[in-house]
Amino acid sequence: MTTEAPDHWVLTLSCPDRPGIVHAVAGVLAANGGNITESQQFGDAGTGLFFMRVQVESAATEADLESALTEVATEFSMTWSLDRVGRPVRTVVMVSTAAHCLNDLLFREREGRLPIQVVAVVSNHTELAPMAQFYGVPFHHIPVTRDTKPAAERALLDLVDELDAELVVMARYMQILSDDLCRALDGRIINIHHSFLPSFKGARPYAQAHDRGVKLIGATAHYATASLDEGPIIEQDVERVTHADDAGELVAIGQDVERRVLARAVRWHAEHRVLIDGHRTVVFR
């Protein structure tokens, strides 16, 4: 007879708020020998929804845990997921020619700072193939023209399916996705927009920012949805600029903000810290 070291699980759930949820969930976990190491709950008075994230150590099998959780989830009409803490999330990164976000994501993965496994880099250009190669990630060139866009999107979706990718990251991919593609990847596609949304939607946000004379520029990571630049915001940050910074310098300064905002959003998503609450997000940091 051997004693197994317990596994470390992360459970997330949301459901209509009512008394007894925490007790019921904690009961299921206790009955499976679970020891809670970290947990957060939040009830949104506006939407009437309750959100919960639990990290728990348990020696129970995944099947036993899932079966027990299914029961309580049914009772409370929960949307829920169970995963191993730290399991790398299979991720496709989409880029055009700008390298700063890609470099940051691949470097962090390599250093063990980001619980993702980049299974493919997809681009409508070829400039970033060597960088993908340096980090040992397959590079897929899928060119896009007005005429080939539907075919290109089908190729992307096929690749996502084939690779069992769980997450798609638009790391400064300079193409607008079709509504159908956004819907097909609903809740698992993250975009980085190079402005502090809702300021400066659309094209050339740094030129707009310079023209308006703002004193801070920002970046916004959000789930991509059919409404351009309107998806649920995961993370935002800003950097101070001055009158002396021209539009070109805003681009350079902004790239630093973009890459760190995107890296945080991807990490929190991959750690199951982001729950969607209508067109807003709950982020259990």
Add this chain to the structure above:
Amino acid sequence: MTTEAPDHWVLTLSCPDRPGIVHAVAGVLAANGGNITESQQFGDAGTGLFFMRVQVESAATEADLESALTEVATEFSMTWSLDRVGRPVRTVVMVSTAAHCLNDLLFREREGRLPIQVVAVVSNHTELAPMAQFYGVPFHHIPVTRDTKPAAERALLDLVDELDAELVVMARYMQILSDDLCRALDGRIINIHHSFLPSFKGARPYAQAHDRGVKLIGATAHYATASLDEGPIIEQDVERVTHADDAGELVAIGQDVERRVLARAVRWHAEHRVLIDGHRTVVFR
């Protein structure tokens, strides 16, 4: 027969970590008709302690809740407290002549931004009496010399007792407290130190900071303990400075940091968000 609107409670607890704590606590709350609106848990692998803060709506009486919680607290050897959400904490503020922290605390209390009730301002000087008076708070002048220090500290403690004060805030009170006083107020006396501890302990930290040529200055709110400037840190923040800021300007810039760091620490303490974990703190924000 009438239906009472449920009260809103905040429960905090810490105890040796082991499986079943959350389930047991949630069970007590559920049995008393409780609905959890916000909660956080944390297990410190270093000290082996478990920390929990729960906000819960319940129509049960305080006596029933306390009785039920006492039982589970005994079982798990918990240190715990139960309070009404938003109840103003009776607070004594100690000052010397610098007004910036006092003005900030009194103004925030008046605006309903800080769940405290300042029941006395105590000072070894008289300059700030008019400000206390403007905000309708009794002002107590307790002068301190080397010879009268023990008597002055006794007078302070008597006042704290007499006023049922739960919290003492040293809002730039420029006297070093005796070890006995620190012990008597253990865990309920907050000091603001005008540096980013552990840098620049002791006197004249801004002069030290200017001499060292630092590029950021900071402030630290901590529980006062017998070891000067070594108590558990509650909150810290910094502000950018440049070569052009002389020591006097560092003082001015620093006062902004001091007052906002102190205000946050007092708010979190008064909202029962700060739990002491050895010589560190757990802050459930």
Add this chain to the structure above:
Amino acid sequence: MTTEAPDHWVLTLSCPDRPGIVHAVAGVLAANGGNITESQQFGDAGTGLFFMRVQVESAATEADLESALTEVATEFSMTWSLDRVGRPVRTVVMVSTAAHCLNDLLFREREGRLPIQVVAVVSNHTELAPMAQFYGVPFHHIPVTRDTKPAAERALLDLVDELDAELVVMARYMQILSDDLCRALDGRIINIHHSFLPSFKGARPYAQAHDRGVKLIGATAHYATASLDEGPIIEQDVERVTHADDAGELVAIGQDVERRVLARAVRWHAEHRVLIDGHRTVVFR
């Protein structure tokens, strides 16, 4: 014969950019025994304008300095001003009922942290009269209704003239000014807008921000112009918020940002650090 300690002057200027400006200005100052203690220059390649701020110690009389500067200013078509470093700028503060910005400005003035002299507090309400009185500043109640608005604005302008006020600060004054009033006070009226412009223009910005689910909220200090919320931005800052902060909490958090952004903008204006460059500003910090 006595030796006078030299006066400390601040000179600001802007003019079409061309070679020789700094040399000419420095020459005038040197000819008047001036010693430059701090200076900054900036050429805006976009507008073709050159901006300069100089702090200089000189024993020359104001008349001599002005006469010498007038000559060079004419040669280079300069807009310029000369003032004593640290001279308090005569300021009218306009408020409605929110106290946080007023309290901050009056407190900073009292502490010697802001080179302004508030010569009047003007309000369309009476709630803040006691605060003005505590700080020893005359309070003027000028009610505004749709019908009396033109008369109220005339009363304000008369007061500004009568008091020789150089600056008007809208410290959360909840009335929209007429275009005529904005023009009459062009370049010397500062407004604090409670959002990170250009996000959330217009009314109820915190409700808008909460609805959009942003992760940072901000405030913007700008010169008021005929185009609402479109005047040249002087300063902006942000604070982090979370999903757990409802619209009411955003207001509370936002007030901290508003008051510090407004205080910085007023200080920089009063120190002659802000120069207008079209619909943008140059800020020599």
Add this chain to the structure above:
Amino acid sequence: MTTEAPDHWVLTLSCPDRPGIVHAVAGVLAANGGNITESQQFGDAGTGLFFMRVQVESAATEADLESALTEVATEFSMTWSLDRVGRPVRTVVMVSTAAHCLNDLLFREREGRLPIQVVAVVSNHTELAPMAQFYGVPFHHIPVTRDTKPAAERALLDLVDELDAELVVMARYMQILSDDLCRALDGRIINIHHSFLPSFKGARPYAQAHDRGVKLIGATAHYATASLDEGPIIEQDVERVTHADDAGELVAIGQDVERRVLARAVRWHAEHRVLIDGHRTVVFR
């Protein structure tokens, strides 16, 4: 006959403060057809030194400019330098095994965001050779043991000489340099220390920071001098941490701060924005 486009120069200088410096320098520049595009001056009342940085467009030859500047420099006992704006500074980067700072510097150079040319990566280990190779930079393995340290330092200095390197960056090079080496590279060797100096000097600063329970961690870029961790500070920054971050997570969070603090310090040095003022720095940003 052709008209040359003017060159863009950056002049920095420091000297004992006295009237007439700016006028004299501006005069030399004007006499050489110079148009000042950006300039900053600062007089340090504490040390009595005056500092100046000027960017100027001029069609004069480098020899003419230097000759004219030498004259005025002699008159005012100036320390000065003249360089072309944007000329890449020849840089040697020293590393051990941590890759985050090296990756950041090489990536920024490649993107044209950092006016340096890394002419060699030197390491006492071999792990980072592939990264240097990917970016096309020669990698030099110079092992160090207690016995070989003097020889290793000589090899480094020989390499610096041979490559005409102007700057050495210790990008998490985990060896303590000898006093002689620090002196040989005085003012042109930058170190990144992984704490907010003067907090947590010496080894294992993140473990120290976790033990003390600080709420912010930081990093400090400074010129390396014979006094360990005491050299003039160029830049510092911090990041917020919580009770839930263990020492390992502080390391991860800290690496983000380290790399951006070091990148800023290197950029400002390479742009001639950093002037040494005793054991402090003047940074004209």
